[in-house]
Amino acid sequence: MGMTLTExxxxxxxxxxxxxxxxxxxxxxDVLMTHDVCGPPSIGIFQKQFGEDARVWDKEKxxxxxxHYIFTKDKYANRNVDILRGFAADQDLPYFxxxxxxxxxxxxxxxxxxxxxxRPGEVLFGTDSHTCTAGAFGQFxxxxxxxxxxxxxxxxxxxxxxxxxxxxxxxxTSMPPYLMAKDIILQIIGDIGVDGATYRTMEFGxxxxxxxxxxxxxxxxxxxxxAGGKNGVVEPDAKTEAYVRERTDKDFEPVxxxxxxxxxxxxxxxxxxxxxxxxxxxxxxxxxxxLELEGxxxxxxxxxxxxxxxxxxxxxxxxxIAGNELxxxxxxxxxxTEIADKLETHTLNGKPLIQIFRDAGCHIGQASCAxxxxxxxxxxxxxxxxxxxxxxTNRNYPGxxxxxxxxxxxxxxxxxxxxxxxxxxTDPRVFIQETVI
Amino acid sequence: xxxxxxxxxxxxxxxxxxxxDQIIPAEHLVYSLDDPEERKFYGRxxxxxxxxxxxxxxxxxxxxxxxxxxxxxxxxxxxxxNFGCGSSREHAPASLDIAGIQAIIAPTFARIFYRNSVxxxxxxxxxxxxxxxxxxxxxxxxxxxxQNRSVHNITQDETYEIRPLGSVADIVQAGGIFEFARKEGMxxxx
Ligand code: SF4
Numbered sequence: 224m225g226m227t228l229t230e231x232x233x234x235x236x237x238x239x240x241x242x243x244x245x246x247x248x249x250x251x252x253d254v255l256m257t258h259d260v261c262g263p264p265s266i267g268i269f270q271k272q273f274g275e276d277a278r279v280w281d282k283e284k285x286x287x288x289x290x291h292y293i294f295t296k297d298k299y300a301n302r303n304v305d306i307l308r309g310f311a312a313d314q315d316l317p318y319f320x321x322x323x324x325x326x327x328x329x330x331x332x333x334x335x336x337x338x339x340x341x342r343p344g345e346v347l348f349g350t351d352s353h354t355c356t357a358g359a360f361g362q363f364x365x366x367x368x369x370x371x372x373x374x375x376x377x378x379x380x381x382x383x384x385x386x387x388x389x390x391x392x393x394x395x396t397s398m399p400p401y402l403m404a405k406d407i408i409l410q411i412i413g414d415i416g417v418d419g420a421t422y423r424t425m426e427f428g429x430x431x432x433x434x435x436x437x438x439x440x441x442x443x444x445x446x447x448x449x450a451g452g453k454n455g456v457v458e459p460d461a462k463t464e465a466y467v468r469e470r471t472d473k474d475f476e477p478v479x480x481x482x483x484x485x486x487x488x489x490x491x492x493x494x495x496x497x498x499x500x501x502x503x504x505x506x507x508x509x510x511x512x513x514l515e516l517e518g519x520x521x522x523x524x525x526x527x528x529x530x531x532x533x534x535x536x537x538x539x540x541x542x543x544i545a546g547n548e549l550x551x552x553x554x555x556x557x558x559x560t561e562i563a564d565k566l567e568t569h570t571l572n573g574k575p576l577i578q579i580f581r582d583a584g585c586h587i588g589q590a591s592c593a594x595x596x597x598x599x600x601x602x603x604x605x606x607x608x609x610x611x612x613x614x615x616t617n618r619n620y621p622g623x624x625x626x627x628x629x630x631x632x633x634x635x636x637x638x639x640x641x642x643x644x645x646x647x648x649t650d651p652r653v654f655i656q657e658t659v660i
Numbered sequence: 661x662x663x664x665x666x667x668x669x670x671x672x673x674x675x676x677x678x679x680x681d682q683i684i685p686a687e688h689l690v691y692s693l694d695d696p697e698e699r700k701f702y703g704r705x706x707x708x709x710x711x712x713x714x715x716x717x718x719x720x721x722x723x724x725x726x727x728x729x730x731x732x733x734x735x736x737x738x739x740x741x742n743f744g745c746g747s748s749r750e751h752a753p754a755s756l757d758i759a760g761i762q763a764i765i766a767p768t769f770a771r772i773f774y775r776n777s778v779x780x781x782x783x784x785x786x787x788x789x790x791x792x793x794x795x796x797x798x799x800x801x802x803x804x805x806x807q808n809r810s811v812h813n814i815t816q817d818e819t820y821e822i823r824p825l826g827s828v829a830d831i832v833q834a835g836g837i838f839e840f841a842r843k844e845g846m847x848x849x850x
Contacts, residue, residue, distance in 0.1 A: 245826070246827065247826070247827030247828070261748065264693075264750070267694070272838050272847075273847075299690070350748060351748060352747060352748045352772060366748050366772055367748065367772065367775065368748050368749075368750040368772060368775060368776035368779070368780065369750045370750060370776065370779045370780040370836070370837060370838075371775060371776075371779050371837065374779070374837050374838065374841070377847060378841070378846065378847060380846075382827075382831075382837075384827065384828075417677065417742065417745065418677070418741055418742035418745065418768060418770070421742060421768050421769075421770060421771060422768075422771050451742065451745065451770060451771070453771055620679065620681065620746070621681075622681070622686075
């Protein structure tokens with residue numbers, strides 16, 4: 224019987240030649256990623272279980288990317304980075320992206336692909352629920368807790384229950400000019416609910432996927448956890464190979480779903496029929512169209528995070544912001560230092576993107592998670608009061624971006640930028656010429 | 661936590677989508693889990709983020725752990741679907757364990773919470789075939805019988821079905837992933 228892409232990767236990394244949903248297998252881990260929040264406790268468990276002097280199973284496979292609580296005076300947060308620094312030095316780890324050094328990257332889920340760790344066909348675990356982002360490259364990638372991370376540090380293995388796969392096909396050969404991957408994933412989460420994919424894989428395919436860039440695909444897989452999904456995957460193609468080959472010398476072997484693979488369920492969406500979407504407070508599945516919410520008053524706009532802080536997200540926002548005055552306090556946080564550099568070099572009508580944002584009066588932050596998860600009270604862009612914010616991030620539970628009194632609307636960079644210009648929730652189609660007629 | 665033997669105790673009932681912030685609010689994550697004195701506070705504040713009206717259904721307004729206590733009189737949690745959603749925070753199942761909870765029965769669990777519960781050896785997550793949060797009342801005495809895949813509600817004299825633990829049963833039995841791996845010889849004993 225045929226296997227899905229996820230089933231094949233798990234089989235290839237286990238003792239079995241084939242696996243079925245529901246069975247548990249031990250898999251060999253290709254990459255373990257951890258960051259400043261979960262790294263220190265994972266290291267603590269590792270040392271307790273394997274001994275103070277224990278060595279990690281393979282230092283080439285452990286990647287440590289501090290990104291959460293970085294530019295803060297909070298002493299506990301800074302102590303965490305110190306613990307990572309000490310561990311990386313003791314273990315002589317080649318892939319530690321230290322704060323304050325030239326290696327510093329920023330948000331781990333964007334840094335991983337940039338540094339060539341998201342290789343098709345491999346298994347990646349990370350101590351962060353959005354580790355699923357890497358599935359955009361045809362990798363099996365999912366989030367785990369500290370105990371599991373400590374176990375991998377010592378053994379290089381972890382048990383996995385083989386998930387059933389839900390298949391989402393996109394019809395249409397190109398993205399309509401006003402539509403972004405964020406709209407698509409908010410629509411899907413709204414349709415299936417915050418537990419609609421619990422324990423399962425969300426596999427995205429069809430002609431619409433071929434049309435999407437790698438960054439679009441990352442936006443889709445990033446948010447599968449908001450539907451409870453274990454992992455999200457897109458089958459690798461020429462775009463995937465080109466992206467990954469440019470960033471690593473390591474060999475990898477892409478795998479694909481069989482034509483006769485068994486799926487838990489199938490969904491189909493036509494890109495032409497989809498419209499700008501918003502998730503209302505306080506849940507990512509609380510969906511409405513941007514049009515339905517037009518006129519909703521806002522205090523702040525936030526463009527950043529592993530979901531909406533990539534280069535293409537800022538390009539989209541700049542298209543709308545360029546030449547306009549903004550009615551909202553608008554925060555720009557590039558996910559990584561590589562993206563921050565590109566904001567200086569990439570231009571729109573001859574003007575660097577960063578200049579467009581500066582001229583419009585945006586506040587520009589340093590690469591990190593920043594206010595996506597609130598963080599210490601001095602975090603850049605944090606909602607410290609009962610503000611109403613429209614954001615390109617991925618979660619809007621009470622208190623997620625700071626104060627429990629705040630309200631967060633999730634939307635695409637187009638919709639957030641359009642709303643920043645008008646001061647109210649705005650369907651971006653009014654700003655996008657091709658579609659007005 | 662005990663292994664997959666019968667568990668008998670009083671039930672504490674919650675609704676759906678109980679997230680890790682309700683289980684242990686982020687402001688309490690400062691305590692060290694290794695320090696015996698500080699560790700107790702995780703028990704003290706377990707489930708303190710649940711809105712009062714939804715804590716201890718159907719009546720509500722019942723805390724899991726009484727004011728000034730560190731352990732609960734309840735030992736089994738009955739919850740609605742998607743129990744433990746949210747972050748990958750391991751303090752969530754740990755705090756329930758420290759409060760004295762041995763098992764959670766819910767129709768579905770968020771998977772990272774489920775894994776953390778089992779691999780950390782904190783609490784046993786049993787999946788029920790139906791949502792029991794409207795059938796069981798807080799304070800009912802339940803007996804979980806994993807062998808017979810059933811939960812007997814002694815107070816109401818009703819019996820419900822649970823799913824077998826399946827492949828995680830051995831890890832539950834061992835008391836966590838490290839204990840399991842030592843038993844299997846995957847990693848050396850201390
Ligand atoms: S940007 Fe936000 S969602 Fe992404 S890793 Fe950082 S905190 Fe998590």
